Structure formats: C-alpha cells, structure tokens
Amino acid sequence: MFSFLKKNSSPAPAAPRDGGWITRLKSGLARTGNQLSDLFGRGGKIDDDLYEELETILITADVGMTATSALLADLRHRVKEQRLTEAAELKQALAECLLKLLAPLAQPLQPNAHRPFVMMICGVNGVGKTTSIGKLAKYLQGQGLSVLLAAGDTFRAAAREQLQAWGERNNVTVISQESGDSAAVIFDAVNAAQARKIDVVIADTAGRLTTQAHLMEEIKKVKRVIAKAMPGSADVPAAPHEVLLVLDANTGQNALSQVKAFDEALGVTGLILTKLDGTAKGGVIAAIAKAHPIPVRFIGVGEGLDDLRPFAAEDFVTALLGLENA
Secondary structure, three states, X not given: OOOOHHHHOOOOOOOOOOHHHHHHHHHHOHHHHHHHHHHHHXXXXXXXXXXXXXXXXXXXXXXXXXXXXXXXXXXXXXHHHHXXXXXXXXXXXXXXXXXXXXXXXXXXXXXXXXXXXXXXXEOOOOXXXXXXXXXXXXXHHHOOOOEEEEOOOOOOHHHHHHHHHHHHHHOOEEEOOOOOOHHHHHHHHHHHHHHHOOOEEEEOOOOOOOOOHHHHHHHHHHHHHHHHHOOXXXXXXXXXXXXXEEEEHHHOOHHHHHHHHHHHHHOOOEEEEEOXXXXXXXXXXXXXXXXXXXXXXXXXXXXXXXXXXXXXXXXXXXXXXXXXXX
C-alpha cells in the first residue's frame, strides 16, 4: 500500500507506525470511513453516479467544495492514467490522491532549534488548548526536553488551575499569577526559562472568538511582549518560535475560518487538531491543505496523556478511508 510514498512524501523522517494508534484513529474517523467503505464495497463500474456519490460523502465529511473538486479532478486523472474500471479500485486511488494533498502538512515540530524554544498556544474557546498543552508537555519530556508552562489564560481561573494540575501530573513548573496581564505572565515565564536553562516554554492564552476584534488585538500584543522577552539576534529569531493554533475537529468548515483569522493576526506556524475520537468527520484537514496549508504538528485522539501524537499523513489516510493497517 502507498508504494509511491517515497517520491511524494514530506522529506521529514517518518515516525515508526503504531498499529494501535491507527486503530484508535480509525475508530474516531469511522463515520467517514464506513461511508466510503460502503460506497467502494458495493462493486460495479466506475461511472458518473459513483463520482457523484463520492462527492457528496466528501463534502459532508467537511472536505469542503474546493478541496473536493481538486481531489475528484486528481482522482479522475488517475483513473484514466491507470485504466481503472471497477469501483473497488477507486479506494486505493483516492488514498493516493489524499496522501498527495496531505503529505506536505506532515512537518514535525523542531523544538531543538532554539533554547529556550518558546511556543505560544492559541485558539477559540473550548477547543482543548489547556489539555493539549498538558499532553504536549508530556510528549516533549518523552523527547528528553525540559519544559516550563506559562498560565497565560488569565481570564479563566479554571484554566490556571487546570494547567497547574497538568503541571503536577507531568512534574513541570507552571508560572502563573492570581490575576493580572497575560503578556506579563508569559514574559516572566520566558525570563525564568532562560535563567533556569529550560529547553521549551509552552505559553497558554485565553480562548477568543475571531470576531472579537479587541481580543484579537490583545493576543497580538502578547506576541509582541514575548518578542521583547527574547528578542533574538542575527542567527536566532525572536520568540515565539512556534505559534500553534488548536482546532476542534468537530467544528468542520469553521476551522478553516479560524485558521485564516489567527494566521492573519499572529502568523500561525502549526496546527493541533483535537477531538478526533468522537463524531469528527476528519475531512477539514483536506480543506485546510487546499485553502490555507499550514503544517499540522499534532492530532489528538482521546483524553489520556499519551493521546497527542505527531501528524503522519499516511496513518491519517489509512484511518480515514478504513484501509488495512500496513
């Protein structure tokens, strides 16, 4: 399966495949996978009706019109080029088209690039930012890196308490204040990390809707203050070195508008796609790849500490299409 991967894949080294992880991801994306398996499993010839049904499934799976049209155009080209005739043959061809689209997004985080490596986490309310930070801290510790957390969500007291709980679970220091300014908390955290020679700083920020202009301006200020704490030099860029936008996979096409708005405000460098363990249809990642391609650093399946993993395009396609694990 995916015999063409070497020539089309991202140059970044692929992580070892984890069959258990793929199985869980497949379970989370079963809604879409089952529809596609039913379509391709019925047998018959490849015709316009089949393409029309496939188009409907892709659109309802949050792939969106633009990406769906591009995928179907590529699929028709492959069908003609490979002289495919049977509906069952379309599944592998669609997998190849999807992998071609998604592989450029599979660019792993490079937290060793600077020290401290400062990461700013943003997103709308309720997407799972604080939980993702706890899991991310655990992942980075597993890479042998020391981590410090900044409780920059000063609007929601529960967020600070939640982050402190994650810090205790991971044995990670959390810089916080009872009240005050988000930028000041993160400024202090970056200075503390430099003094303590910490490898990575992960800064939480308050959730905000992209329509709240004053809050979007405030988060721009937070980024500017972080840059003052670690201004960089000719060889080292100013902090933050990574701006991660957390997206709820269940929000569908709204996720695309969030990507555009936060990228315009902050220059988003990577995405975390959460909640792929429930009713998520998964296709929005294809919409992002086509309309606003930003690397997907991590995806989340489940609530456990180890349930955040680097995005691997081949694993995602395998799960989304309900293919057999390689």
